[in-house]
Amino acid sequence: SQTIHQWPATLVQPVGSPLSLECTVEGTSNPNLYWYRQAAGRGLQLLFYSVGIGQISSEVPQNLSASRPQDRQFILSSKKLLLSDSGFYLCAWGTGGDDGYTFGSGTRLTVV
Amino acid sequence: AQTVTQSQPEMSVQEAETVTLSCTYDTSENNYYLFWYKQPPSRQMILVIRQEAYKQQNATENRFSVNFQKAAKSFSLKISDSQLGDTAMYFCAFMRGNTDKLIFGTGTRLQVFP
Incomplete structure (x- = not known):
């Protein structure tokens, strides 16, 4: 069966520090992968999506970036957090x- | 661009009663899918029910059913025999047929009271 792992569960970072959030999928090949952000009391905003290795589409301009180094790995990053x-x-x-x-x-x- | 609107920020219902959550959407597409997701306090997103736009029959999953009105672009969720475990945020979502991108509404917070 397919499973998706995301970590860490919680993170407290100072302003200006870097960020790396990781997501991996098991049990499927060539999945479409997505990063969403949910601000307090609001809906889900699509940030990035990927249809294959190295293919990243950004939905909104922002301080974040995404990468897909492997088929089932999707990483959300920032060089300096706001x-x-x-x-x-x-x-x-x-x-x-x-x-x-x-x-x-x-x-x-x-x-x- | 497609939009999804949930006009009820909060709803409440007594246990065992029925509640209906509203959702409207805007699209010029003919091929699309609609979903309701549940987000309990654990914040895990759980798919509740789905509907294909080309199907006239309303989808049903146990106590959950939808009223899909394509002409009116309305997609409401009915929860029958509400249970305490139904307390959660409920999100309506739209997916255009060939894009695989889910667009979410802002959600409705449902509280079930004993």
């Missing part, structure tokens, strides 16, 4: 069509 980067980050994978997405358990990031 206070506004605080939020709940969710990784997801999908195969298209009516299956929707399977989400990871999320990372709560607090920038202080």
